[in-house]
Each structure stands twice: as C-alpha cells, then as structure tokens.
Amino acid sequence: MPELPEVETIVRALRDGGRGGEPLPGRQILGARISWERTLAEPKAAQFLARITGQTVRSVERRGKFLLLPLTNDSLLIHLRMSGDLRVDIVQEGAEEENLKPHDRVLIWLQDGLRLAFNDPRKFGRMWLVADSAEVLANLGPEPLSESLTAETFHQRLVSKKRQLKPLLLDQSFLAGMGNIYTDEALHMARLHPLMSSDTLNVEQAEVLLNAIRNVLKEGIRRNGASIDWVYRGGEFQNDFRVYQRTGEACQVCGQIVQRILVGQRGTHFCPTCQPFEGQR
DNA sequence: CACGTCACCTGCGTGC
C-alpha cells in the first residue's frame, strides 16, 4: 500500500492527531503484544516488550517509506511494505483488548487509553526497536522532496548508473520513497519511457524528471495518499491517476491508449506516444 | 554491476 505520500499521511496523523486518533508524542508506552512474531525484524518479542515498556514517544517522523518513532532511549522503526497500516484506538480501562480488527499483528498501549495497532493482512510489514536508527536506514538514498537534492546531483546519480529508469527509481538506495504508482505517474509527467537507460538522460531531462517526481509526491500528500483497495482509507489521489491502473483508457494528454507492460515483475503503465522509447535497444 | 526469478503472505476480481 504505502509509498512516500501514504506514509507521510500516516506520520502526520500519528504526530498531530487525525484519522480518528490522538497524537502520540509525549505519551508513555505501557505495554505491547505481538500476535505475529515475524513482524519484528529485531529484537525478539520478549526483548522488544521488555525494552519498549516505559519509554515515551518523543516524535513521529518519516525517512523514505519508514516511520520513525524516537523514544526515550531507543527508536521504533516501522515499514508497512505492501499492506501494513497503523491505527490509533481509544480504549477504556478493562477493555484494552476489545474492538480489535482482523490482521492486527502488533498492539502497543500508551497513556490516556491509546492503543496503537499495526494491521497487516499480508504480513510483509516489519518493525525494529534499535538504539540507533542509522543501522536500519543506512542504505537509503536521498529524500526526493529535500531541497538539498539538486537537479545537477540527481543527474550525476542517474548517469553514474546504466539502468532502466523505472527499476532505478524504485531502488530505495537510489532515491527513498518512490513506489510503483508514483513512479509510473512521474515518468508519464516527465514524458520519459520506463525502460530508458538512466545514463542517456541529459541535465534538462533529469531536472524535468526530478520536478515531476516532486509534483506527483506533493499532490499525493495533498490528497492524503491513494486508496486503491480494501486496505487503505482516506486518501483521494487515486482520482488523479494519469496512467496507473488506466490500461486501455485514453491518455489524458494525447488520447493514445495507455499500455501496461511488465518491468522487473511490476505492472508498468505508460503512454506510448507521450513516452516514446527513443533510447537504444 | 545489471537483470531475472523466486520467496514472503492474504484477499479480491475474473472467468470458466
């Protein structure tokens, strides 16, 4: 489910309140329960419970598609992968285990009757409780929305590789936060074919691509993310898709039929007219 | 190094 805009939407809700929940920062963790052990990347459940209990949430942040919750001593990192979601419930004393939902994998109880639920039907999501978040985030590339990433730097990074554009943009060590939807959308906006070789882009094309990435991400955040199936709630960006899930429909720019191909096992949507494959091969 | 394939999981839509 979640790419950068969906994660950012959840971060804001947990940090500031919203989506029916109260803000987490400043609240102490009273206890936790692990219903699916493999959700914990580290440490093991017993260690996790012992260490997290008593710590206070200091803030809620995002890095790429990771949620970071700095605690009193450690950091709690969460990656939602394909189907993960976070929900804050308010529970009455004595009813701490009531109104659970199918697929709740981890529960964390906090002060003031708050219960943070990690819900994940497909069980791909992961959590880490670590002393230093850098050990988990070490291989992440730059934040696309950070102003410190310039078009020149982005161009250098592109041409330093010789890879197909779409798989490269999905590589989190190249750029942090892009997923299947926003990559297809950004490539269409930039009028670049998903299979183009990254080293063939000139500086102008790199700048157009970076701006397209930023525009689709910002619009996604503004629309509270995309809700395209039964998992995610609240977002509206799905109503603005240019090519994603529009196979066989007319391109909104030129009227050509939107095509779907497989790139690295991922469904890939593009307009053959707006995004011609001029690149070699 | 770049790319293909599979594994990890559950649930939904489609077509027979």
Added chain:
DNA sequence: TGCACGCAGGTGACGT
C-alpha cells in the same frame, strides 16, 4: 456456486 488463476502500493536473497 465453486474453484483456479492472476493481480496487488515492497523488499531481499539468489543465480546468471
């Protein structure tokens, strides 16, 4: 209706 199949917002471990 039942059932097989393909598909899904992600990533990591392999092999070539």
